[in-house]
Amino acid sequence: MKRLRRGWKRLLGSLSPEESELSHELQSHIEMQIEDNLRAGMPPEEARRQAKLKFGGFESTKESYRDQRGLPWIETTLADLRYAARGLRHSPAFTVVAVLTLALGIGANTAIFSLVNQLLLHPPGIDHPERVVGLRTEYQKLNLAFNGSSAANLPDLRASANVFEHAAIAQRGDLNYTDGPNPERLRGSAVSAEWFDVFGAKPLLGRVFTSQEDQPNLNRVAVLSYGAWTKVFGRDPKVIGRMVQLNQTPHQIIGVMRADFEQPRNTDIWTPIGLDPKLYQPSNRFNESFFLAARLKPGISFELGQAWMRVLTDRVYDSGTTGAYIAKSSNWSISLVHFTDDSAGDNKAAVLLLLAAVGFVLLIACSNIAGLMMARTSARGRELAVRAALGAGRLRLLRQMLSESLLLGVAGGVAGLLLAAGAVRLLLLLAPEGVVAGVNASLDIYVMIFCAAATFAASLLFGVTPAWQVSRVDLQGSLKTEGRSNTLDSARQRFRSLLVVGETALALTLLVAAGLFVRSFVRLQTINPGFNPKGVMTAMYRLPSAQYAGGRDQANFNRALLANLRSAPGVVSAGLGYPMPFSGDPEAGSFDIEDHPAGPNDPGPHGDRRFISPGYMETLSIPLKAGRYFTDQDRVDSKLVAIIDDALARQYWPHEDPVGKRVRLGEGAPWMTIVGIVGHVMHSSLASDSGKGVMYLSLFQRSKPGASIAVKTYGDPNLMAAVIRDAVRAADPHQAVHTFGTMDYWVSRSLDTRRFGVRLLGFFGVTALFLAALGLYGVISYAVTQRTREIGIRMALGAERRSVISLVVGQGLRLSIIGVAIGIGFAALLGQYLQSLLFQVQSFDPWTIVGTAAAPIIAGLLASYLPARRAVRVDPAITLRSD
């Protein structure tokens, strides 16, 4: 307590240097003594002398008082920092270059980390995201996996109260909002009552659902996202309690969520799912149409939760029901995934790769600054030697140099943070929506901590070696040679060369990685997706079940819509289909083949499914391999037909002609005849097509409540948007149509993440190259300055300019080539980690390496040619006289 109090007082004392009081006090002490001495009869001179003797050293008293008063180490540090600041002010060019380089490095790292943080570590709007998990279902024998679950798993999770705090399911389903001036589509999510508790999300206005509202027919309430509240309702606070028409059913709005909560991603509006209790029964176990999320109890680790999933899986195996048979024969299992990993999806690897790349850039920036500091300390050699000679200890010099780098680091860090704030905004503008949905531009506390840590690490990185070299300063040598080059100086120059070699190696590694991704990207663009997207416009619609309850109503709408589209001007062909390629919607299932009974423990044939209208194949130019396309004559009352693609044909009819064979969608379903074989179409992305066989069913024989519209034209496909809108309105004036986009756009969008990654990686590669070249330029410039005399003598003795230039350039080129050689080694070592992200390119791709290796060598030539040219321009007479 006493010591604490004293420490605090001393800290205060350090920060407010005030000494006049003490001088006063001591002065009056001495004068009182003098008066006493006079009274004792001493002569005035003697009285004064005795008083001073009695008091002791006046200045030394003051000094020990000062040491007591404050904390000397704080004062020394402040003095060091003041000294460092003065030093930096005296060389503004160095300071500006170093701070800018550092700001670039730290800013870029902070910006990319802020993506990593929000996508993988701390997504906004989720309380303790590490405790939120999703459920994954796998059928190992069927080679099937879903990031989803059946509703039957929810009661099991909710019953596991010692593992999970909350559990809930969600299902996406868009809603038509028809109270506004135009029918509008809202991206909806139907969720069970505890959904918001799973994420620890609280509403901004109103409330969220109760369990009473989560029941069939009682679920006529809705919660708005902040985005929808803003966009559709103009942030009207009185929206709570308002009745609105959603899918032409009245719903009451009861709440608005905060801006940072939109889970599942990009939700505009939540409604209670209100599932039929039947769906929660174990008999519905194998129907993965929901996303299930749960919140682990505090203190329960992810691993423990995972182990509990194993227990739940085993319970199903041991239940002795038909479910147990299905589970065993397909090797069914449920497991947990981190919600953050799950929602980041494919972006995880890409974002981490970018973080590594930007880390390289910071390393190169640090080497550059270390090089600059070395050059600076050589120039200040004499000053430092004088300081050492005056008694500055080695540790003291070391501290002083480190203060300088810390000061530079902090300046760079602050500038970097400002830069990052802008860079994040820029990233969000440039990044495809799929990568950064839900990411906001604000820099949170984790990002601040990262930035501070990066700053500190960088300061140490570029500060330690130069400082250490300074503390070894050769006193006598430096003083004697008056700061001219000496052995220590050449050691410094060697170290700087080493730095440049390292920088070149890092830059090349980054360039090779960027090159590999560029090549992958080029390869991807030459991939034939199996259809021709040119001139095709698409849009989506979903018929509300209240008005279109039966298949007949749905089919009538679809027929009317298709007829309207076909007769519209400019339309070459039109078709409907669900799901459309590159729409992201999956649809798959098992089927039976006539006369091919599945063996015991064989789960049977399985394939992707598409529901299409006549005209769909023609519109997308999907090639016919055998048989025929669907026609208007394929109706509910005619023979049931199916078309398969060549992948499915190869898989299940390897030695026969499938046309004319019959299939059905499971036990008891009617048989359908295969009438045609078409080419395989890539469904979700050019890079990772599953290659799975596809079965096409007629939308007019088996209707769906929603589908995509595809219209082909020879002109500008964008003009078809209005045609589609008119055709839908003519079929039903209340029906919303949404998500317009050309097929070219959807295909290109599937490459957005890659395109974004390639661009950023390329940008970092070029930045790295530039910084490395800058480093080389610095080293060669310095070497040329040191050798001015030598060059002067050579030229005076008749050396040609060309030979002098090639001498200097050769020195730079040697460093570049060594750097490139090491870089190729790095690239070969690190390449293996990239392989899974590449597309049809080997991680050690000789062409990429040769192509990118040229860049640092050319940059190196340029960086050493400039100082060389300067050297030979100087008149030898002047150089020789200069010393």
Place this chain on the structure above:
Amino acid sequence: MEQKSDVWQGTLTLMVLKTLNALGPLHGYGIARRIEQTSENLLSINHGTLYPVLLKLEQEGSIASEWGVSDNNRKAKFYRITKSGKKELTAAEREWQRANDIMARFSALQGESS
């Protein structure tokens, strides 16, 4: 000149507290004089060494100070002991007493053996 003992660290603190406790508020010069008088001039201190000790005691909260006017109309800083300083003093005195007792026993021992 007669031999005077140096004041070793720590005892000066005790002397300052004791003096202030016995005589009430005093300025630095007064404290120095009193300590010399009390030790009957056996003790010689450089008056300057007193000030860092006063500062330390003040930082610890054992004494407090304020500016005032001395008997001969000179501006001076007056120190007084605080409540916690009194507690501190009692504890320190007890400590010293014990140390003295122990040393006394050893001195007695020495007497017998010689």
